[in-house]
Amino acid sequence: MTSKDFSIRDGEQAVKLPEKTDAGVYFIGRIRTPWKDRKDCPKNARESDAVCTVELDPRWAKGLKEVEKCSHIILLYWMDKAPRNLVLQVPRHYGEPRGTFALRSPARPNPIALSVVRLLKVEGDTLSVVGLDCLDGTPMIDLKPYFASTDSVPEAIVGWHKRD
Amino acid sequence: MTSKDFSIRDGEQAVKLPEKTDAGVYFIGRIRTPWKDRKDCPKNARESDAVCTVELDPRWAKGLKEVEKCSHIILLYWMDKAPRNLVLQVPRHYGEPRGTFALRSPARPNPIALSVVRLLKVEGDTLSVVGLDCLDGTPMIDLKPYFASTDSVPEAIVGWHKRD
DSSP states (O other): OOGGGGOOOTTOEEOOOOSSOSEEEOOOEEEEOSOOSGGGSOSSGGGOOOEEEEEEOGGGGGGGTTGGGBSEEEEEEEOTTSOSOEEEEOOTTTOSOEEGGGSOOSOSSSOEEEEEEEEEEEETTEEEEEOOOOOTTEEEEEEEEOOHHHHOOTTOOBTTSOOO | OOGGGGOOOTTOEEOOOOSSOSEEEOOOEEEEOSOOSGGGSOSSGGGOOOEEEEEEOGGGGGGGTTGGGBSEEEEEEEOTTSOSOEEEEOOTTTOSOEEGGGSOOSOSSSOEEEEEEEEEEEETTEEEEEOOOOOTTEEEEEEEEOOHHHHOOTTOOBTTSOOO
16 A cells, blocks of 8 residues: 555545644554555455454453453554545545545544454464455554454444445 | 553563554544443443444545445544553453463553444434444544454454353
C-alpha cells in the first residue's frame, strides 16, 4: 500500500488537521496475515477462511489469561498508512461521496480499525484467529472479549447496504 | 473518578510501560452523559435508556454525511483516567484475577473503550444515542457504522459469562 492509493478523488474533501494529537497509543503487537499488498486483502473478512496470527509483545502476555475462554474477540489495530484528514470519501464500490464516519475506510482522523474475529487458540503470546482482512505486519493496539449481550445487534441496518 | 479508584488489589499485576508511545490520537469530540461520577454510571449499558449526546468537533462535522442512515453505530472513546500498566486485574464482580485482554475494563495499555449504540438522530455536529455508560465529558476518538453482517455474532460465548 502506498500513499498514492489514497489520492483525493472527485467529490472527496479534506480538512486541516489539528496542530497536535491529544494522547498516545502503544503498539502492543503485530498482526500476521497472508496479504502483503492492499489489493490482495479480502474484500469482506467474513468471506475469508484464512487463519491469521496475532503476536502480542511479550511485555503484555500475562494480559491474555482466560482469553482462551472467548469464542470471539474484538481486535483494534492501527492503519498507519492511511491519510487522516478526509471528511468526505468516494469509495470505489459506492461511487458517491459519503462521510468518513459513515464508512469503515482506514482513512479517518484516528486510523483505528475494528474486526470481530473467531478465536481458534492461544499459545503463549500468540493468538490464531479467523476473520481478518488487513495487511501483514499491521500494528495491534487492543483486544477485547466480544460479548453477544452488548456487542451483537443482528437487526442493525445501514440504509444503503444490502442485507445479507 | 480518581486514581485511587484504580489502586492495585491482591492478585493484580502491573508491568513497566514502554518508554514512549508509537502514534497519536486526536480527540474529535466529547460524549455528554448524565453521569458525573464513576459510581453513578450504569453497570450494563444495555440496561440504560438514557439518551446521551455525542458532540463532534465542528472541524469533522462533514464526516457525518449519511451517518443518519445507520440504525446503530460503534463509538470509540478514550478512558483517560485509567491506568495503562495492568496486565492482571481483579474486577469486584468476579473476585479473581483475569487478564486485561479478557476484560472490558478501562484499565488497559490503550484505554480505548468501545460501545455499540442505537442512533436516534443527527443534528449538525451532534448525535443522540442510547446505550452508553461512560462519564460525562469523555473524549471521543472515532465513530463507525455498525454492520450486522460483520459485527454481529449472536452465538459468541465468553466462558465465564452468564448467557442472557
